[in-house]
Amino acid sequence: MDSVRGSPVPSVVIAAHNEENLIGATLQSLAGQDLPGGVEVVVSANGCTDRTAEVARAAGVAVVDRPEPGKPGALNAGDRVATSFPRVYLDADIVLPQHALRAFVARLAAEPAPLVVIPRRRLVTTGRPWPVRAYFAINERLPVFRTGLFGRGVIVLSEEGRKRFGEFPTLVADDLFLDSLFTDEERAVVPDVEVSVEAPYTTRDLLRRLERVRRGNAQMREAGERSGLGLSVRRSRRWSWLTDVVARDPRLIPAAIPYVVITLAAAVRGRRRVPDPARSWGRDESTRGGTRAPDGRGVT
Secondary structure, eight states, X not given: OOOOTTSOOOEEEEEESSOTTTHHHHHHHHHTOOOTTOOEEEEEEESOOSSHHHHHHHTTOEEEEESSOOHHHHHHHHHHHOOSSSEEEEOTTOOOOTTXXXXXXXXXXXXXXXXXXXXXXXXXXXXXOHHHHHHHHHHTTOTHHHHOSSSSSEEEEOHHHHTTOSSOOSOSOHHHHHHTTOOGGGEEEEEEEEEEEEOOSSHHHHHHHHHHHHHHXXXXXXXXXHTSSOOOOOOOOTTHIIIIIIXXXXXXXXXXXXXXXXXXXXXXXXXXXOSOGGGOOOOOGGGSSSEEOTTSOEEO
């Protein structure tokens, strides 16, 4: 992808594990960005047993093909190949709107200049069972998601922001790690960029996703307490679902029952020990089964 001298050329790093069904649409959305300077894309395929690397090469982007699975290692490998800024960390299943990169670059350059920017997110729950829809009816209204860097599938760092750390640590929660590095004043939501985030298709898959999140959060807080990483980890507000969401909108009381049950079940499952969690994605496989069009819609 060509660049124009003098224009910012974002580097997009995509850590991908068995994403051949979805990564094509993601790369197509990047190729279609209306950014004058172009964009550099690095796909860091790791532990893949499918055609993820081949699909990425066919799209004309740089590919790092690692036999070892694990997102932190994949991000670090992609970072070593990426050459420019801003640095965009993009999940392989997120399709960006055509104007997204231009809007991110413009916001990073505007005053007061943030160090990290993120889009708005839209949770896609169509066709999901009631417990999943009920869970996200509350989850998407939690204040923590207004400015938190997690749960969006894309985080954009300025060059100065990227200097906040060396490599991604071997932790499950890479987005929570980045969230811990920046104050509210150093981050900004770009309101005219919205990404679609697919909710799991089954309650069991939702539990698996939340189990990974719980395990990653616990790992992060443990590391923060040890001060080995110098982290300021966001504190969990256990009753926020009640005080900030349900109490303000009593119509959500029926949704609170599955929300609490699923949250407690995930907390119990998250305490289980797993071998080398940083090498296991523990992701939701239910949203990986079909291909997706460039507009984000599923294709059968």
